[in-house]
Amino acid sequence: MTFTSVAAPSTYAGTPKRGPVTRLLEDERWLALVLLIPTLVLLGLFIAYPFFKGVELSVTDTKVGVPGHFVGLQNFEKIWNDSIFHVAVWNTCLYTFVTTVFKLALGLWLALLLNHHFKGKAFTRAFILLPFIIPTVLSTLAWKWMFDPTFSVINWGLFRLGLIEGRINWLGDPNLALISVIIVNVWRGVPFYAISLLAGLQTISPELHEAAAIDGARAWQRFRHVTWPLLLPVTLVIVLFSVIQTFADFQLVYVLTGGGPANATQLFATYAYQLGIGTGLLSEGATISLAIFPVLLLVVIVQLLYIRRVETH
Amino acid sequence: MARIDRRRLLRLSGAGAIAAGSGGLAAILATGRAPAYAQGTSLHWLRWADFVPASDKLLKEKIAPQCEKALGIKLNVEMINANDLQARVTAAIQSGTGPDIIMLLGTWPQLYADSVVDVSDVAEEIGRAQGGYYDTQRTLATIGSKWIGVPWAVGGGLVTYRKSWLAQAGAEKFPATWDEYRAIGKKLKAAGHPYGQTAGHTFGDAPGWWYPYLWSWDGKEVAEDGKTVVLNSKETIESVKFAVPLWKETMDEGGLAWDDSSNNRAFLSGSISATNNGASIYLEAKKKPDSYLTESGKPMKDDILHTKIPKGPGGQFNLGGGFTDILMSYSKNQKPAKDFLRWVHTKPVFEEWFTSQQGYTSGATMEWEEDPVWDVDPVLRPFRDLPRSGRLVGYAGAPNRNAAEVVTKYIIVDMYAKAIQGMAAEDAVKWAHEELMKIYG
Numbered sequence: 141m142t143f144t145s146v147a148a149p150s151t152y153a154g155t156p157k158r159g160p161v162t163r164l165l166e167d168e169r170w171l172a173l174v175l176l177i178p179t180l181v182l183l184g185l186f187i188a189y190p191f192f193k194g195v196e197l198s199v200t201d202t203k204v205g206v207p208g209h210f211v212g213l214q215n216f217e218k219i220w221n222d223s224i225f226h227v228a229v230w231n232t233c234l235y236t237f238v239t240t241v242f243k244l245a246l247g248l249w250l251a252l253l254l255n256h257h258f259k260g261k262a263f264t265r266a267f268i269l270l271p272f273i274i275p276t277v278l279s280t281l282a283w284k285w286m287f288d289p290t291f292s293v294i295n296w297g298l299f300r301l302g303l304i305e306g307r308i309n310w311l312g313d314p315n316l317a318l319i320s321v322i323i324v325n326v327w328r329g330v331p332f333y334a335i336s337l338l339a340g341l342q343t344i345s346p347e348l349h350e351a352a353a354i355d356g357a358r359a360w361q362r363f364r365h366v367t368w369p370l371l372l373p374v375t376l377v378i379v380l381f382s383v384i385q386t387f388a389d390f391q392l393v394y395v396l397t398g399g400g401p402a403n404a405t406q407l408f409a410t411y412a413y414q415l416g417i418g419t420g421l422l423s424e425g426a427t428i429s430l431a432i433f434p435v436l437l438l439v440v441i442v443q444l445l446y447i448r449r450v451e452t453h
Numbered sequence: 454m455a456r457i458d459r460r461r462l463l464r465l466s467g468a469g470a471i472a473a474g475s476g477g478l479a480a481i482l483a484t485g486r487a488p489a490y491a492q493g494t495s496l497h498w499l500r501w502a503d504f505v506p507a508s509d510k511l512l513k514e515k516i517a518p519q520c521e522k523a524l525g526i527k528l529n530v531e532m533i534n535a536n537d538l539q540a541r542v543t544a545a546i547q548s549g550t551g552p553d554i555i556m557l558l559g560t561w562p563q564l565y566a567d568s569v570v571d572v573s574d575v576a577e578e579i580g581r582a583q584g585g586y587y588d589t590q591r592t593l594a595t596i597g598s599k600w601i602g603v604p605w606a607v608g609g610g611l612v613t614y615r616k617s618w619l620a621q622a623g624a625e626k627f628p629a630t631w632d633e634y635r636a637i638g639k640k641l642k643a644a645g646h647p648y649g650q651t652a653g654h655t656f657g658d659a660p661g662w663w664y665p666y667l668w669s670w671d672g673k674e675v676a677e678d679g680k681t682v683v684l685n686s687k688e689t690i691e692s693v694k695f696a697v698p699l700w701k702e703t704m705d706e707g708g709l710a711w712d713d714s715s716n717n718r719a720f721l722s723g724s725i726s727a728t729n730n731g732a733s734i735y736l737e738a739k740k741k742p743d744s745y746l747t748e749s750g751k752p753m754k755d756d757i758l759h760t761k762i763p764k765g766p767g768g769q770f771n772l773g774g775g776f777t778d779i780l781m782s783y784s785k786n787q788k789p790a791k792d793f794l795r796w797v798h799t800k801p802v803f804e805e806w807f808t809s810q811q812g813y814t815s816g817a818t819m820e821w822e823e824d825p826v827w828d829v830d831p832v833l834r835p836f837r838d839l840p841r842s843g844r845l846v847g848y849a850g851a852p853n854r855n856a857a858e859v860v861t862k863y864i865i866v867d868m869y870a871k872a873i874q875g876m877a878a879e880d881a882v883k884w885a886h887e888e889l890m891k892i893y894g
Contacts, residue, residue, distance in 0.1 A: 204565060222891070291718070310710070312653075419862070422547075
């Protein structure tokens with residue numbers, strides 16, 4: 141009997157009373173679900189709903205203020221035959237490819253420089269982020285002034301240096317216009333690459349470099365066989381994010397050229413805006429936006445598979 | 454905010470009820486007082502940020518308080534960049550909430566006709582009372598016999614030019630034909646004073662120049678049935694063929710990248726000698742006579758004149774741009790909104806705003822041609838007659854949704870831009886014709 145009295149009482153006086161919710165949350169599966177709910181709600185509201193709404197719009201003939209009827213794939217057929225859409229596809233692919241290559245190369249170079257110890261390192265790192273921090277519209281307006289056909293400070297500088305005799309028509313010449321928007325995108329995107337790659341570089345143990353140096357590896361060999369393989373998974377994730385963002389770029393081109401001259405800088409997003417908002421053809425705008433999806437999906441799948449392979453090895 | 458006691462509210466409401474009951478504008482004018490609404494009634498009016506800032510200031514600081522006093526309606530006037538208006542309208546219509554009244558430009562009201570209130574009663578009253586609307590304004594604000602908006606004013610472009618520079622090039626009067634315009638332009642460009650015009654993607658000045666240019670050569674988008682695309686014609690090809698040397702020999706070639714404010718800056722900085730524009734360049738030069746000077750140090754405003762674009766085989770036109778107020782069907786303040794529109798268009802109220810424009814816009818009704826504002830400054834007087842030579846996009850058809858799509862896709866502008874960039878005139882016209890076929894299909 142004594143033994144029985146020593147056993148813990150069924151309700152311990154010092155323990156607060158636990159309600160059914162607390163008891164439920166003690167089960168990790170339920171707790172996980174509850175913790176995930178805010179994220180799920182946010183993703184549902186801002187990602188899933190617009191996406192499915194976009195799909196719904198693309199198979200109807202909805203216009204602003206006019207409910208649409210189901211038209212199947214008619215909108216896709218229309219954009220397939222649309223010469224401006226073809227230009228936008230080509231421009232977007234070229235724009236994304238060229239900017240990504242330059243952003244990666246310059247970002248990596250900058251990250252490697254910033255990974256060294258030097259005086260004013262913290263200040264330089266913060267300063268380099270500026271293009272990324274300034275709202276895109278504001279910085280692009282500044283670039284617009286710099287490219288202005290009449291008042292371009294770049295032209296003025298080149299002229300003063302004796303490098304040019306006439307004006308360079310930065311945004312008026314179709315090829316130069318695309319190059320100009322590429323330059324601005326690279327300028328804006330390099331800090332993101334540099335700081336993210338720098339974070340990646342700092343996770344690489346210096347001991348590995350030291351060991352390689354002792355074994356006689358030169359700087360390039362150390363980069364090629366130590367730094368690069370260890371940095372690759374981070375790099376691929378950064379490139380993935382960057383490609384998605386660049387593919388859907390809007391503000392920069394909208395402010396700089398509005399897609400002109402003669403659609404020379406028209407991208408998916410600017411053309412979708414032009415049709416969806418400018419003309420009120422919501423379904424056609426949504427169709428163009430959605431046309432990006434399969435391309436991006438393919439890019440994401442290939443990259444994620446590659447990342448998994450790299451990590452497994 | 455001024456307090457209104459119960460007696461005053463009843464008194465005002467009584468006058469309002471009588472006015473409303475006995476027939477709108479006439480009654481408002483007769484009683485001298487418009488219908489009053491209970492405290493708390495507010496109206497949200499969305500407009501573009503005017504190129505004449507003094508007019509926006511007047512609306513906010515004087516007309517809004519007057520409105521509250523006269524109608525008991527708190528008027529919230531919001532001005533945004535014209536380029537952003539369509540995004541706001543789209544969001545408002547799709548979400549069913551937003552401004553009660555929105556002022557739109559050009560053909561835009563046609564795009565939102567299914568989401569607006571029939572304002573035929575208000576528009577017809579104003580038209581009858583003020584000498585009738587110009588045809589272009591009526592067309593922009595109606596579908597069939599239904600008014601989808603109340604025309605506010607007419608904007609449009611005339612060539613703003615430096616008379617001394619043109620005189621130096623041998624033109625005592627502005628060139629009357631395209632050939633003369635080209636010949637003088639050659640000399641001007643050689644002297645470092647080219648003409649300046651945009652061929653870029655910008656909503657106002659690009660269609661404002663290239664559509665009238667096309668019409669002056671007798672080119673047109675569609676036939677009178679409004680369906681048959683007739684752009685690919687001998688006339689259009691001729692216009693494109695002429696546009697290329699005109700551009701290279703006479704224009705500032707940076708214009709391919711210009712937006713709506715670029716030509717203003719270029720003109721005021723003395724880089725160009727002529728450009729098709731509203732009166733905003735002259736008004737700015739007039740506002741700051743000490744800042745904008747000619748090369749001889751005199752105020753630039755005294756060297757500026759306005760005139761129509763040269764005449765071509767098809768005639769002489771300008772793009773009939775209208776500003777139209779649409780009343781949104783989701784608005785819960787439709788009655789106050791209509792009464793506000795009646796009130797704001799009464800002569801004493803509208804005249805204050807109209808005078809503040811100094812000639813930047815013309816009235817939408819013909820009565821405003823007689824307004825004393827046109828006697829103040831002879832340089833601005835040519836804008837008075839602008840609405841009479843206006844033509845609308847989509848000619849010879851209606852300025853409907855299809856015509857608006859052609860504008861927003863910049864097809865006519867790009868037809869010329871492509872040729873300027875080197876495409877053969879025939880190919881550029883063929884491309885534009887095919888794009889129009891897809892739209893008018």
